Amino acid sequence: MTESRARNGTQWARADATRRALLDAAREVFSDRGYEAAGIAEIVERSGVSVGSLYHHYGGKSGLFLALWEEHTAEQERMATRAVKAARAGGEKDSITLFITGTAAFLEFCWDHRRTSRLFVSGEGPTGFGLMRRSRMRQWLAQNTRLLSDHNQMLPLILTTAIGEAGREVSIADSPEDAHSLITQTTEILRRLAR
Template sequence: GYADAGIAEIVERSGISVGSLYHHYGGKAGLYVALWEDLSAEQEASAAQAVSAARKSGEIDPIALFIAGARAYLRVCWERRDAARLFLGGEGPSGSSLMRRSRAQRWIAQNTKLLRGPSSGEPAGRPEQVLSLVLTTVIGETGREIATAESEAEATEIIEEVCRILIRLAR
């Protein structure tokens, strides 16, 4: 975890020099943030690509589009499980919980728009926002389980079961 990783261990395991670590990242906290941003960007890009591909194939159901994005996000949690375990574990440098909350709020807002379907021009109501909050939270917590799965088969089984549950919750 973050607290237990020392600079010497980071340098040894990564193969970079102490000077390079400080030059590029400013230290352990900066490296953490850079790696977290990289993982988050990959998860978001994968989800956006999956939603876009589903739309291109003719899918218009907002829940089906949401599930396509959720499935892609969760696949990245498996593919990048070492990083996902670190970041989904909740520990990090000072201020990282605020950073995660801010990202989560943006993610919930995006999911609320996606779940609403073609916009009517009116702002989302409280029930829509709460549904998005619940579904997004389930996906985030599932990411933690996926990252600790014993095998790809187990990760896939969890992903598919959670997607079935998300569909039931969303309807």
């Protein structure tokens, strides 16, 4: 490996560490204070990174919030997708069972990452956040429509909407028992609606 290549690798690793520190600090501050009350100074202080680096990597508070949201929703989708793939690998073919398996994984993620989930279901965020959420909802609906293609065309819309609301309730549950009870109730209701 050339010296130049090694230097570039080190710079990329440092940039990744800087972005990670900023996202982790932003998650804490936004979760503690909400988007509007969160301050750049506190995010920078908690991250140990310079203000200039925050603006370089994210362009400001709104860019940081949106990057955090993108990371959170991408991980939710990965968890649901992994659960569905594992069920398929285990021989499951029923689309409703696969859909409910993905739903349970999604809702578990909402509980496991409840502080961040609560932040995003509060509706607070930068200008344009509502539009981004609606766009993501349409993408999620399209995925669910493909999975449930052998059912009534309104079923994916109804189920996807119900899951979104269930995610909100799970993320604000008072205890693990309450959260898991809500997840179980949701999957049972979805199964009845889908049959």
